[in-house]
Amino acid sequence: MHYVLHYGQIAPYLPYLIGGMAISLALSVLSFIGGMVLGLFFAVIRNEGHPILSRLVRIYVAFFTNTPQLVQIYVIYFGLPDFGILFSPFAAVLIGMTLNAAAYLTEILRAGLGTVHAQELDAAETLGMNRLQTLRHVTLPHLFRVAMPALTNQYILMTLGTSMASIFGVEELTGRAFNINSTTFRSIEIFTTVAVLYVVVTFIATILLALVGRWAFRARVPVL
Amino acid sequence: MLSFLIAEIPRLFTIYNVILLLKAALTTLSLSAVGCVIGLFFGFLLSIARLSHRPIFWPLKALALIYVEILRRVPFLITLMIFFFGAQVLGFNISALAIAFISTSVISTAFVAEIVRAGLRAVKPSQMEAAAVMNFSAWHSFWHVRLPQAWPLILPPVFGYFVLFIKDTALASQVGVLELTQAGKILNTKGFSASLVYGAVLILYFIISYPLARFGAYLERRLGASRHSRPRRAI
Amino acid sequence: MAHLDIRGLVARYNNATVLDGIDLSIERGEIVSLIGPSGSGKSTLLRVISGLLPPREGTVSLAGETINYADRRSLRRSRDKLAIVFQQYNLFGNMNVLRNVMVAPVTIQKRDKKTVEAEARALLDKVGLGDKLTSYPDELSGGQQQRVAIARALCLKPDILLLDEVTSALDPERVGEVLDTVKMLAADNMTLLIVSHEMGFVREVSHRVAFMADGKIQEMGPPAQIFGAPQQPRTQAFVSRILGH
Ligand SMILES: Nc1ncnc2c1ncn2[C@@H]1O[C@H](COP(=O)(O)OP(=O)(O)OP(=O)(O)O)[C@@H](O)[C@H]1O
Ligand SMILES: [Mg+2]
Numbered sequence: 194m195h196y197v198l199h200y201g202q203i204a205p206y207l208p209y210l211i212g213g214m215a216i217s218l219a220l221s222v223l224s225f226i227g228g229m230v231l232g233l234f235f236a237v238i239r240n241e242g243h244p245i246l247s248r249l250v251r252i253y254v255a256f257f258t259n260t261p262q263l264v265q266i267y268v269i270y271f272g273l274p275d276f277g278i279l280f281s282p283f284a285a286v287l288i289g290m291t292l293n294a295a296a297y298l299t300e301i302l303r304a305g306l307g308t309v310h311a312q313e314l315d316a317a318e319t320l321g322m323n324r325l326q327t328l329r330h331v332t333l334p335h336l337f338r339v340a341m342p343a344l345t346n347q348y349i350l351m352t353l354g355t356s357m358a359s360i361f362g363v364e365e366l367t368g369r370a371f372n373i374n375s376t377t378f379r380s381i382e383i384f385t386t387v388a389v390l391y392v393v394v395t396f397i398a399t400i401l402l403a404l405v406g407r408w409a410f411r412a413r414v415p416v417l
Numbered sequence: 418m419l420s421f422l423i424a425e426i427p428r429l430f431t432i433y434n435v436i437l438l439l440k441a442a443l444t445t446l447s448l449s450a451v452g453c454v455i456g457l458f459f460g461f462l463l464s465i466a467r468l469s470h471r472p473i474f475w476p477l478k479a480l481a482l483i484y485v486e487i488l489r490r491v492p493f494l495i496t497l498m499i500f501f502f503g504a505q506v507l508g509f510n511i512s513a514l515a516i517a518f519i520s521t522s523v524i525s526t527a528f529v530a531e532i533v534r535a536g537l538r539a540v541k542p543s544q545m546e547a548a549a550v551m552n553f554s555a556w557h558s559f560w561h562v563r564l565p566q567a568w569p570l571i572l573p574p575v576f577g578y579f580v581l582f583i584k585d586t587a588l589a590s591q592v593g594v595l596e597l598t599q600a601g602k603i604l605n606t607k608g609f610s611a612s613l614v615y616g617a618v619l620i621l622y623f624i625i626s627y628p629l630a631r632f633g634a635y636l637e638r639r640l641g642a643s644r645h646s647r648p649r650r651a652i
Numbered sequence: 653m654a655h656l657d658i659r660g661l662v663a664r665y666n667n668a669t670v671l672d673g674i675d676l677s678i679e680r681g682e683i684v685s686l687i688g689p690s691g692s693g694k695s696t697l698l699r700v701i702s703g704l705l706p707p708r709e710g711t712v713s714l715a716g717e718t719i720n721y722a723d724r725r726s727l728r729r730s731r732d733k734l735a736i737v738f739q740q741y742n743l744f745g746n747m748n749v750l751r752n753v754m755v756a757p758v759t760i761q762k763r764d765k766k767t768v769e770a771e772a773r774a775l776l777d778k779v780g781l782g783d784k785l786t787s788y789p790d791e792l793s794g795g796q797q798q799r800v801a802i803a804r805a806l807c808l809k810p811d812i813l814l815l816d817e818v819t820s821a822l823d824p825e826r827v828g829e830v831l832d833t834v835k836m837l838a839a840d841n842m843t844l845l846i847v848s849h850e851m852g853f854v855r856e857v858s859h860r861v862a863f864m865a866d867g868k869i870q871e872m873g874p875p876a877q878i879f880g881a882p883q884q885p886r887t888q889a890f891v892s893r894i895l896g897h
Contacts, residue, residue: 196507256623260622260626261584264587264622267611268611268616268619271605271611272615349490353490353491355492357492360494360591367494367495370498380506384495388495388496392487395490543738543740543742546738549703549731550702550731550734550735550736551731551756554760561744561759566746
């Protein structure tokens, strides 16, 4: 009952934790980029309405959004070796997170694409733009402008999601917290410190993404 | 390899294992459901504090803001660990399940509070003014005017969050709660192939989550998108 | 003693002065109309009287009691005596027509539900909405909503009734009906403060007319004076523009 908090004991580990944060960020940024590429591709397929491909994308999205990311990674990391496919923990988590992100991002981007108006596309055509130019100068800027708040939100959720990498032995922020815990046993101090680090990182991410959105796409992203 | 897996299937689905999985599935559902119901209750309190203009509520308002902004930025796994080790260190003798329930409630309160606040804010102030001029008390105005108009805006996203949260509760397996993911781990240690067990667990999650997600989309169409602020009889 | 007495009233919306020294005194049973260009502060004056916007300076007294805007009980007592029909009606979107009219008398004034219901039905009949009792506000036209709002205000049995643009959404036939209702209310010794752009209506129903512009009452007098022989040039300009000659 008489527990005295000793944050001083874990202070020396701060650089170690910050190193872990870099790995967490690498996971979230890489899987977000991968998810965006896949998601954009899938969203366009859904929007163009090719019957079979579109259906496949729908099944993909339904499957990945209705099952836990944790179990998806379990299947990749523990299940696929049954078929002789082996991944390092980091790779397994990265693949799982990317596939998972792709599903959610498909939905966000599809909703955004739905708001690009036919008139804008017609205008682009009268200006003599080809399809690629239209995509680059009309569709994508509009898409990012309207989808920026949802994308920011998704990125924050993904940053929080990286903590499950620790379960597979990746030594990112949460993984390193467990490491320190097993040597110092200062659990409350460690996990509250790590909680604060996540809060700080996601706040910075929110602000940065809001600034990027404002500069690049004139999007309005509320910070709070 | 595949034939080996197929041979395993009848052994996996014995009555004992099926009951284990079903019980675990029930725990999975209730972790999210209980979290959301409690979250709805406290979420309402927090948002009422945040929307209040009276000076006595200012400290509460600040606390509510801090709570919501911070708790939504902490990974569920970390929250679980803080409560898990916190209970240990402080000598509270509570079960892992109780810790998981507390954690889901604490987290979903923060998320649901934001949904509730947005819903309550969407009710036009002129509606409350009309009530005020007719001498409605703050409580009457809230109960008879504001809440009934906000409710159709609150319910669909809260339900959506509940469905989303079902998947997050998989992390409760990390403190040893016997929910679906943990059941998978148990079966795996009993010697069943990981691909088979976790594949089955994935499918079970899908069976739970997909119909609920569809129902959520229906709710959204039925209530959220409708310009009518009054509740429909169908719900 | 005046029923409604307003002295030196100043009101602002974030430092934009909207009411700039209003003096207005209305006797019991008197009907006073406010006319004036859009944005002159007519609705704001009604908001101040009904306690939705505390004045920066000046006082409002109802039946001899000066409203203390900082005191809930004082505000409550004054609101017990008055009812308002808003320019935007502000019917409760979550209640049907009948419940909109009944809710305050039953749940706030704690009057007998059966009696209130009978009164509400009679009032709604009178404003021509007897067949719309179970409709919701978003299923009604503007004019219909406005008539529900009138019934809702009357069912509160106020001593003083504030009507904002009460004829604006009504067709000419309905204007006549509202006119009759208003005259009847005045006969019952109800005090009325009406904002209206319908000059025929104003001329016929009012005992006095106040012309507002720039947050001030520029001129006040019997309808014959305001419409027939306005003293101020601004009143003259406004009246001639609105009467179309
Ligand atoms: N909520 C508010 N916040 C800020 N300014 C306001 C607000 N409501 C009204 N105003 C301003 O106060 C002034 C008076 O508005 P008010 O609604 O009282 O005019 P009005 O005479 O009723 O006009 P109308 O005939 O168009 O109804 C206007 O300039 C308006 O812009
Ligand atoms: Mg007005």
